[in-house]
Amino acid sequence: MSSSELISGRPPRVAVVGAGLAGTTCARRLADAGCAVFLFDKSRGLGGRMATRRAEWIDADGAVHRAAFDHGAPAFSARSAAFQAFIDEAAGDGVLARWEPVMAPGSHRSLDGLALWVATPDMPALCRRLAGELPLTRSRAVDEIARSGDGGWRLLAQGELLGDGVFDAVVLAMPPAQAAALLAPHRDDWARHARAVPMQPCWTxxxxxxxxxxxxxxxxxxxxxxxxxxxxxxxxxxAADSDGLNRWVVHATAAWTATFLESPADAVQAQLHAALERALGRGVRWTHVAVHRWRYALAPRTASAHQPCWWDPALGLGVCGDFFSGAGVEGAWLSGRALAAAIVPDPAA
Ligand SMILES: Cc1cc2nc3c(=O)[nH]c(=O)nc-3n(C[C@H](O)[C@H](O)[C@H](O)COP(=O)(O)OP(=O)(O)OC[C@H]3O[C@@H](n4cnc5c(N)ncnc54)[C@H](O)[C@@H]3O)c2cc1C
Incomplete structure (x- = not known):
């Protein structure tokens, strides 16, 4: 797919698989450049690892409690001027806000002078804003991307065709191990590279x-x-803890998680509970508690490739995600933005 098709023919149809920050950033930019963009995600909602889990429970006295826990990225910061400019704009629109936590004594790292930002009212709000009204197919995991006879792409889930017809291009915006499975029949070199990225896990x-x-x-x-x-x-x-309950989100280190990656959830919960009690210096009695295992939480700090994304114009196949541009939310945004620019170069740039 070339940019000239944008000018001469119908808008290119692009399927973006993965509606985390990399995917929704890429999708928004492609849509703004005139592409017909279709989003797909295996989860119920948008946001990927910018995640918030909602819970509702009834306590021993019969009182109903509700809570939302940001159990993916707790916050993020900007090192590049471009991402800071994006943050400033989103903060102006009210979808991002600065978080200035009082840090516990003994916290071992300084904030390096960097501001911490969160999406409001929950972490997926940023991706929801970027996705806007773009068509979204949710709760379906794409397990195959196949070439159609006319050189386009079809998306499949358990043999069933997803989306409305053939796409001119496919963007994969997901952790590298998951992208590798889809890439292997088409770009085995990319698949091998993606499989080798040492993503860090996190029990939460x-x-x-x-x-x-x-x-x-x-x-x-x-x-x-x-x-x-x-x-x-x-x-x-x-929401304030108006019912008097503290709502905690506790992330284990990558090294600790790797050691206990395959341990039963209740054993992990018991160990993290004990560690929280040590951090608080008191006992903790849960009224509600759960653990979540992120198998692919964080990309390594060093970028895994020498470019910020992959784009094969002859195939109409692209890949973006946090594992290209360095760890974290900023890396995902930079990569999604770079892929959109590769697919539809800005004539003014
Ligand atoms: C516990 C935890 C702590 C973190 N802490 C920080 C932090 O402090 N600071 C920071 O900057 N970052 C942090 N991060 C990392 C940050 O959240 C990610 O770098 C960023 O959100 C990745 O965005 P992404 O779009 O590349 O991928 P993702 O957010 O993973 O999005 C990928 C999407 O693809 C979907 N998907 C995958 N496979 C398929 C398929 N086959 N079909 C359809 N959909 C599919 C997934 O459902 C997901 O929605 C943390 C992450 C976690 C989990």
């Missing part, structure tokens, strides 16, 4: 309890299994 505990709130909002404990401890309500735009 989310729970509510009625103990006294500490004088801090977040902690990076100095030692032990915990990477982050966050009081969710300390973030802007979140």
């Amino acid at each position: 505990l989310l729970g509510a309890e009625a103990g006294p709130a500490p004088a801090w909002d977040a902690a990076w404990p100095e030692r032990g299994p915990l990477a982050w401890v966050v009081r969710n309500a300390s973030k802007p735009g979140r």
Whole structure:
């Protein structure tokens, strides 16, 4: 697909598989450039690892409680001027807000002077904003991308055709191991490279309890299994803990998670519970608790490829995601933006 097709013919039809930040950034930019963009995601909602889980439970006294836990990326920051400009615009629109947590004494890292940002009212809100009204097929995992006779692409899930017909281009915007499975029949070189990216896992505990709130909002404990401890309500735009319960999100370190990756969830929960008690210096009695295993949470800090995305114009196949441009939310955004620019170069750039 070349940019000239944009000018001469019908708008190119692009399928974007993966509606996290890389996918929705790419999709928004392609749509703004005149492409007909279709989003696909295996989850119920948008956002990918910019995730918020909602829970509702009834306690022993019969009272109903509701909570939302940001159990994916707790927050993010900007190192590049381009991403900072994007943040400033989104903050102006009210979809991002600065989070200035009081850090627990003994937290081992400084914030490097970087501001922390969160989406409001929940983490997926940023991706929802980018996706806007673009057509979205959700709750279906694409398990095959196939060439059609006329040189286009078809998307399949368990043998069933997804979407409305043939696409001129396909964008894969997902963790590398998942992209590799789809890429293998078409670009085995990319698939092999993607398979080799050492993504870091993260066990996450989310729970509510009625103990006294500490004088801090977040902690990076100095030692032990915990990477982050966050009081969710300390973030802007979140509902206050009006029922008197603290809502905690606790991320284990990548090294600890790797050791216990295949352990049963209840054993992991018990260990993270004990670590939180040590961090708080008191006992914790949950009124609601769960754990979530992120098998592919964080990309390595060093970019895995020498370019910010992959784009094969002859095939009409592209890949973006946080594993190209360095770890984290910023890397995902930079990669999604770069792929859109490769597919539809900006004549003014
Ligand atoms: C626990 C945790 C802590 C983190 N902490 C930080 C942090 O402090 N700072 C920071 O900057 N970043 C952090 N991150 C990383 C950050 O969330 C990611 O780098 C970023 O959100 C990745 O965006 P993405 O679009 O590349 O991928 P994703 O967000 O993973 O999006 C990929 C999407 O593709 C979908 N998908 C996958 N396979 C298929 C398929 N076959 N068919 C259809 N859909 C599919 C998935 O459902 C998902 O929605 C953290 C992540 C986690 C999980």
